[in-house]
Amino acid sequence: MKIEAHEVERRVETFKAAVQEAGLKLTHQRLEVFRELASSADHPDAHGIYDSVKHRLPTVSLDTVYRTLRTLSDLGLINMLGTAGESIRFDANTRKHHHFVCVNCGLVRDFENEELSALQVQEDLVGFGRVLETQIEVRGICNDCRNKS
Ligand SMILES: [Zn+2]
Ligand SMILES: [Zn+2]
Structure with missing residues (x-):
């Protein structure tokens, strides 16, 4: 694409x-x-x-x-x-965005969503480290894979 x-x-x-x-x-x-x-x-x-x-x-x-x-x-x-x-x-997309990932074929697509981008998580994630940004990964089955099955 x-x-x-x-x-x-x-x-x-x-x-x-x-x-x-x-x-x-x-x-x-x-x-x-x-x-x-x-x-x-x-x-x-x-x-x-x-x-x-x-x-x-x-x-x-x-x-x-x-x-x-x-x-x-x-x-x-x-x-x-x-x-x-x-x-x-x-x-190469350095704008704030999130990913749709197909769990079947690995396809990755960008999407933007202001609500998700504004999501606040705790500054220190229970001792893992400091949060720099929050990026959401939505997992699913892409249309191509759905049409094949
Ligand atoms: Zn797929
Ligand atoms: Zn991306």
Whole structure:
């Protein structure tokens, strides 16, 4: 599933500004990796992004794509999704949002919900650590999986 062009451009422009602010070089490679991630609603893993960018970046390796994604993630320019037992997936949507996750095929989709975003949890979660943000994961069966069964 593709993200609308104007939203991709918004993400890319925000990204360019953030890269500059972070004092990072805006290389062609970083830009292409980000653009690929920003264009997809699928929250792809490094493999998926590599498969898509390797046509445009013939010299790029999977390892480079992975390291680029880790760098961008460390700087908070993209987010990582931890799904247990699966490879790490990445998210270029840095707006406040939540996820619908299909428990059958692993599909991830973004949705926004002001009420959920305003949800307050206790500042210290019973000794686990300090809360930075609250992101809701809604689990379900996606329409494709429902139609197949
Ligand atoms: Zn599904
Ligand atoms: Zn997301």
